[in-house]
Amino acid sequence: MTSVTAPRTAFGPARTARLGVRRIGFELRQYFRAGDQVFFTFLFPTVMYLIFATIFTGDIGQGPDAVSMATYYLPGLVAGGILLSGVQGLSIEIAVEKSDGTLKRLGSTPISPVTYFIGKIGQVFVTAILQIGLLMAVAIVLYRVDLPTGAEAWGRFAWVFVLGLLCCSLLGIALSAVPRSGKTASAVVIPVVLLLQFVSGVYIAFSTLPEWLQNVSAVFPLKWIAQGMRAALLPESFGAAEPGGDWQLGSIAIAIAVWLVIGAVLSRATFRWIRRDR
Numbered sequence: 001m002t003s004v005t006a007p008r009t010a011f012g013p014a015r016t017a018r019l020g021v022r023r024i025g026f027e028l029r030q031y032f033r034a035g036d037q038v039f040f041t042f043l044f045p046t047v048m049y050l051i052f053a054t055i056f057t058g059d060i061g062q063g064p065d066a067v068s069m070a071t072y073y074l075p076g077l078v079a080g081g082i083l084l085s086g087v088q089g090l091s092i093e094i095a096v097e098k099s100d101g102t103l104k105r106l107g108s109t110p111i112s113p114v115t116y117f118i119g120k121i122g123q124v125f126v127t128a129i130l131q132i133g134l135l136m137a138v139a140i141v142l143y144r145v146d147l148p149t150g151a152e153a154w155g156r157f158a159w160v161f162v163l164g165l166l167c168c169s170l171l172g173i174a175l176s177a178v179p180r181s182g183k184t185a186s187a188v189v190i191p192v193v194l195l196l197q198f199v200s201g202v203y204i205a206f207s208t209l210p211e212w213l214q215n216v217s218a219v220f221p222l223k224w225i226a227q228g229m230r231a232a233l234l235p236e237s238f239g240a241a242e243p244g245g246d247w248q249l250g251s252i253a254i255a256i257a258v259w260l261v262i263g264a265v266l267s268r269a270t271f272r273w274i275r276r277d278r
Helices: 013-033 034-055 069-101 102-107 111-143 151-176 182-199 210-218 222-231 238-241 248-272
Strands: none
Touching: 013 034, 013 111, 034 069, 034 111, 069 102, 069 111, 069 151, 069 182, 069 222, 111 151, 151 222, 151 248, 182 210, 182 222, 210 222, 222 248
């Protein structure tokens, strides 16, 4: 069987959006009922932060702009959380739903893919906000991290967070088409996500990577999301350590926006209620 014939109703954009927003609550309940998913996507950045901030102590930087290692690792783990919530979380979740017949059942209802996407992406935004909030609370309470107080820094944080999370969500939807079953989804997705984190400045200082590896990682969005988070959460002087000698905010916005468009095109082109080979 290669397709599902579903009774479709021509919903307008407003009703499609309303139905999508209503699905967010359902998606959130499903998300928090899955204990393994909560640990490996929601709690994982905080667990890794606890490990790195405890093992690596002391300060980095010079003079009044020196920061603790706990402060230095925070932007990378925030970026890693965005990747986990969007790419890893959605790609595995949708692959499992496709494998267990959930999407097939939805495909036989009037619900449209756009409504489904709104529900999933809305779930990602809510959980990511809670996830980053928990991560920052741990940083402040346990490691006395001083977060920025200026509006400019938080403005940077906001647009990098929103643009990056939307980009990763769409890429996660697109990547869900790759695993052949829900059982193999984790084996396909997690190594890719883990590798990207190691070469994009999440766990290892990006400036210490070989130049050729920096150039390779610059092809992918996580490098730019992590750089944007450093621009928001670290002192301005740390921009000199970046490959371009500054934060390159314009390049960050362009790179993430390009991947957002790619993710939108791929997710819409590859999404099916069931696999084509069935």
